[in-house]
Amino acid sequence: MPEGHTLHRLARDLTVAFGGSAVAISSPQGRFADGAAQLDGSVLEDAEAWGKQLFVRFGGDRFVHVHLGLIGTFAVHRDVDAVPDPVGAVRLRIARPAGPTGPAAYADLRGAITCALVTAAERDAVVARSGPDPLRPDADPGRAWDRIRRSRKPIGALLMDQRVLAGVGNVYRAELLFRHRLHPLRPGSTLRVSQWQTMWDDLVELMADGVLTGRIDTVRPEHTPEAMGREARRDDHGGEVYVYRRTGQPCHVCGRTVRTAELEGRNLFWCSRCQPVFRSRAVG
Ligand SMILES: [Zn+2]
Numbered sequence: 001m002p003e004g005h006t007l008h009r010l011a012r013d014l015t016v017a018f019g020g021s022a023v024a025i026s027s028p029q030g031r032f033a034d035g036a037a038q039l040d041g042s043v044l045e046d047a048e049a050w051g052k053q054l055f056v057r058f059g060g061d062r063f064v065h066v067h068l069g070l071i072g073t074f075a076v077h078r079d080v081d082a083v084p085d086p087v088g089a090v091r092l093r094i095a096r097p098a099g100p101t102g103p104a105a106y107a108d109l110r111g112a113i114t115c116a117l118v119t120a121a122e123r124d125a126v127v128a129r130s131g132p133d134p135l136r137p138d139a140d141p142g143r144a145w146d147r148i149r150r151s152r153k154p155i156g157a158l159l160m161d162q163r164v165l166a167g168v169g170n171v172y173r174a175e176l177l178f179r180h181r182l183h184p185l186r187p188g189s190t191l192r193v194s195q196w197q198t199m200w201d202d203l204v205e206l207m208a209d210g211v212l213t214g215r216i217d218t219v220r221p222e223h224t225p226e227a228m229g230r231e232a233r234r235d236d237h238g239g240e241v242y243v244y245r246r247t248g249q250p251c252h253v254c255g256r257t258v259r260t261a262e263l264e265g266r267n268l269f270w271c272s273r274c275q276p277v278f279r280s281r282a283v284g
């Protein structure tokens with residue numbers, strides 16, 4: 001599943017490719033045919049992400065709300081000579097032919113769980129249900145803290161709950177917990193506000209780096225392959241990480257074997273020495 005940095009990159013790419021242009025909108029596969037017919041020929045103003053939600057804004061304050069889900073893709077092709085015929089089940093196509101303003105561009109959405117034409121009020125309602133997004137300058141980390149500090153649920157579950165925090169997926173969750181030496185099952189209510197603020201600041205920096213590079217790198221300078229004299233990681237997610245999908249391999253910091261377990265249907269990854277089980281002083 002794409003994490004928040006992917007959606008912010010996508011919003012940027014869509015805005016660069018089509019922002020301010022009248023575009024052809026179609027639904028070759030047919031499932032978005034009504035929405036496409038209403039938007040065809042309209043000006044695409046821009047696109048923005050809020051966590052894993054993407055909103056493509058058209059003239060008249062109309063939006064296409066997209067959520068990629070687990071397998072969705074939205075591929076943006078810029079600077080092409082001509083727009084090719086669609087291949088496969090394309091739910092939504094945005095296209096701009098070559099013209100005086102530049103070469104042709106097109107974008108194809110496939111496999112998304114949500115692709116809907118919505119009003120500004122409907123968009124606002126989706127945003128209101130989402131937690132703060134570390135990639136948005138207007139985000140308020142205090143809103144997430146209000147949920148975390150009141151919850152007995154594991155911090156590992158809270159970080160992935162998009163109503164608590166928007167945009168964090170399994171990779172950022174695993175890596176953030178490692179970097180802050182927190183066991184994934186530690187109850188949210190046992191954290192201190194200073195810990196949360198430090199985590200948030202770290203997440204803002206890590207995710208902004210992800211937007212720039214298109215991959216998730218979370219290891220500190222002393223733990224890069226070059227610094228440690230080790231092989232670079234081979235994984236289709238790319239990026240150098242401490243624990244994500246490193247089950248059974250030695251921790252880069254302490255050497256203990258990285259562990260995994262399932263929580264709410266997704267895998268947790270952690271180091272049992274660097275991230276010890278939390279014991280409440282009250283229980284002693
Ligand atoms: Zn360790």
